[in-house]
Amino acid sequence: MDAKERLAIPPQPMPEQSPHERIGNQREVPQGYGPEAAMKEACRCVRCKRPFCTEGCPVGIDIPGFLEAVEKGDFALGIRIIKRRNVLPAVCGRVCPQEAQCQLGCTVGKFHHDPTKSVGIGKIERFLADWERATGKVEMPTKAAPTGRKIAVVGSGPAGLTVAGDMIVLGHSVTVFEALHKPGGVLVYGIPEFRLPKEIVSREAENLKALGVEFRLSTVVGRTYPMEEVLEDFDAVFIGSGAGLPKFMGVPGENLLGVFSANEYLTRANLMRAFDFPANDTPIFRGRKVITVGGGNVAMDCARTALRMGAGRSLIVYRRSETELPARIEEVHHAKEEGVEFHLLQAPLELIGDERGWVSGMKIEKMGLGEPDSSGRRRPIPIKGSEFVEETDSVLVAIGNSPNPLIPSSYPAVETNRWGGIVANEATGQTSVRGVFAGGDIVLGAATVILAMGQGRIAARAMHAYLLTGRWDDLEQAVSAQGGMQ
């Protein structure tokens, strides 16, 4: 097949539950490719000499390599190629912002002058991971001979799971500490079932267990187990404790009843499975007209969860315009299809309560767009005299998270920045304390699953070099001396 023929193949659609049907259940929205669709989509890749896709991937997956394997129908090879760089393909195929990463530079998308027509790399990645899981024969990487070294991983989110997966394969003994009662971090408490079935996350954790990773759940490092003791008991530590401290707007009325952080609302729904109350004990407030504040993936998750909890109307209030929405295009698209109303260029000024202390309205100011600010996005500017009140019975605050303070506050030896994040060397993940590495949202602030995994991978590689050489001050050189790690 030549490039011209490849370019003529239209993007393969992925079957989805209809919007009307899916807001009545928790099941996943896109239902995945079958083998034919995956192979056909893989044929759309024109095999560029310079793979911009791989360059755009934070963990550097050989994307043309696995696409070629899929095109030939060799799915086992395809998933093997992905797993050289990514221990969580079923997760990443679903939640990575591909349009801003691998699919951004895709030649096919550029040829069509339409990034949504890039090769569906994420969809094919998901297909391969699901295919492998369905065969029931998940291929396990070969473990190196035991090194006799023990490492601790604090937090079982995407960064921690990546470190655990890499280090166990390298022959180290790995113990993962998780504060909650299930492994997965944000993958289980934050991302909803309809976007990432929890079954997939628990299978990924099971795979790591099968490789020998020990999980210690409901164990809060910094409380149950002080960092000082962790350091005595292990040869190296990776901190991936995440950005689990919700930000609030700081407007009057924020502590009224019916006002929830996105974390609280989503944790109730996802981790505690409040959508199945009272069969599960944890309740969730089922608002009739729910306003979510924010424009990121978490805001979309909140607004869409609210619909599934029976809201008649679910509104997004965001202070910038649609172009600046930080959410994945697909999430915005799905939210719109399901009937989420986007109230753009609007900012909350105040929450108004009724006589019983429940939120009853949001005073909102309209915004215009000015010059770009430090984030490169056009700065929202309030329009004087534009205030109005939107009635509501619940408000979900999804404007971001700060690094979780538990470890930094209980372990002052580790250097933090002014936002409370742990300072870590970008090339190695090293913190200010010898033997302690960090990565993911505790370093980045609230970012993405794949960036956290990318940092986990970098830290694992450096940690491995540290354990073998004992070098710390010039660890970066020790890592490069060791060469690439698969």
Place this chain on the structure above:
Amino acid sequence: MHQILSRETIGPDVCRYVVEAPEIARRRKPGQFVIVRICEGGERIPLTIADADPQAGTITLIVQTVGKSTLQMSRMGPGDLLADVAGPLGRPTHIGNFGTVVCVAGGIGAAPLFPIVQALHLAGSRIVTLLCARNADLLIMEEDLKAVSDELIVMTDDGSRGIRGLSTDGIRMLVDRGLAIDHVFAIGPPVMMKFVCKLTGELGIPTTVSLNPIMIDGTGMCGGCRVTVGDATKFACVDGPEFDGLQVDFDELIRRLGAYKDREKEALEHFRSDCRLGQ
């Protein structure tokens, strides 16, 4: 999994459990709490640690039956397993010799107050404990508290034991008696803490309270436990659970505690009907 080693009823709807939790027993300090999940599908409930035995590897929890989870727990006994016990959470109490300290326990509040009184006593503070309850049946931990207090005064709202009156009457009585109070610790129902703080505020006595708002994770993640302290919003799980009582917005706390009242009732009814079906 954490095994329940013993359960003892110490008041109407109040049980004392000794639970196997060696790491928590070793590290807990006064003022800290645990999050317990009884079984799969269970909710995460914060419970204060009333006592611990590091040698035996056990913690003591004193739990009042107020909803589905606590009712379910009250039906468990020695040998039964709790799915999860996470902790110790929260900041420990700042302990020291504070001079003359009045410790006010309201009802079930005696349980979290006990380890604090014990530690303050060891640190050399002079302690007058006011053990208060609505009636004689609801008084708990009298002997435990007596052993670590310089003086223990029992008070009931209805006069069925000790002095008749509210905790605030007790504080006034001590002040009238000429006691120079340096600090007050008050733990009990939010309404009680509110009125204690109103009085001690007027009297200019620094007052520490321990709050138990609704929370899920207990590690700062959900923000459900936020309380207004002075001008700031604080998370009880990581900034507390103890706060300067004179700065706490108790009315807001009381409102927020009622957020899921109807749902809690529903869960309780569901559980009761399930249990009947099971019989």
